[in-house]
Amino acid sequence: KAGVTQTPRYLIKTRGQQVTLSCSPISGHRSVSWYQQTPGQGLQFLFEYFSETQRNKGNFPGRFSGRQFSNSRSEMNVSTLELGDSALYLCASSYTGVQGELFFGEGSRLTVL
Amino acid sequence: GENVEQHPSTLSVQEGDSAVIKCTYSDSASNYFPWYKQELGKRPQLIIDIRSNVGEKKDQRIAVTLNKTAKHFSLHITETQPEDSAVYFCAASSGNFNKFYFGSGTKLNVKP
Numbered sequence: 001k002a003g004v005t006q007t008p009r010y011l012i013k014t015r016g017q018q019v020t021l022s023c024s025p026i027s028g029h030r031s032v033s034w035y036q037q038t039p040g041q042g043l044q045f046l047f048e049y050f051s052e053t054q055r056n057k058g059n060f061p062g063r064f065s066g067r068q069f070s071n072s073r074s075e076m077n078v079s080t081l082e083l084g085d086s087a088l089y090l091c092a093s094s095y096t097g098v099q100g101e102l103f104f105g106e107g108s109r110l111t112v113l
Numbered sequence: 114g115e116n117v118e119q120h121p122s123t124l125s126v127q128e129g130d131s132a133v134i135k136c137t138y139s140d141s142a143s144n145y146f147p148w149y150k151q152e153l154g155k156r157p158q159l160i161i162d163i164r165s166n167v168g169e170k171k172d173q174r175i176a177v178t179l180n181k182t183a184k185h186f187s188l189h190i191t192e193t194q195p196e197d198s199a200v201y202f203c204a205a206s207s208g209n210f211n212k213f214y215f216g217s218g219t220k221l222n223v224k225p
């Protein structure tokens with residue numbers, strides 16, 4: 001089985017721009033979560049989707065949004081980028097709908113200049 | 114919301130020694146505690162987990178202990194090897210679907 005695939009792997013944006021990141025989960029996994037990873041902060045939960053429904057949202061501003069499609073692929077969008085948004089954004093999929101093992105992608109590294 | 118604190122942030126041990134990483138959580142409703150290992154440049158992977166109905170779980174050289182009263186849980190690695198060098202993250206969940214609160218990570222360095 002193919003693992004979780006995230007695109008793009010690296011991107012550089014300037015302040016004020018917006019960005020869209022994509023995640024393709026493992027086949028059969030309907031739960032997709034997004035985390036922001038920064039040095040010293042660990043993994044901060046952004047949101048979780050299951051069967052196209054957002055079930056949970058973390059404590060991030062409204063500039064961070066996401067969606068899930070009928071094939072379970074997910075996208076997250078960050079609008080009006082700020083320098084502090086520079087981070088590794090990890091997507092994780094899970095077969096189990098509750099407290100499931102998270103299978104992470106390699107991440108999308110966003111640099112905001 | 115839940116708050117998970119993890120210590121130490123860095124840990125250096127000699128090959129063959131034991132390593133212990135500790136986490137505390139604040140939400141008494143948390144009942145599932147996984148540990149993820151992230152090797153340099155790679156994605157985090159689950160290495161062991163424990164649910165609140167047990168106090169200890171072992172898998173070869175790694176073990177996790179849970180003290181619900183004190184709200185803390187620990188990862189123990191015995192007979193450490195250089196390939197154990199990585200960043201380890203603890204996490205907690207209260208059953209709110211797949212929402213997890215992660216600790217800030219511990220960078221373990223095993224010196225040969």
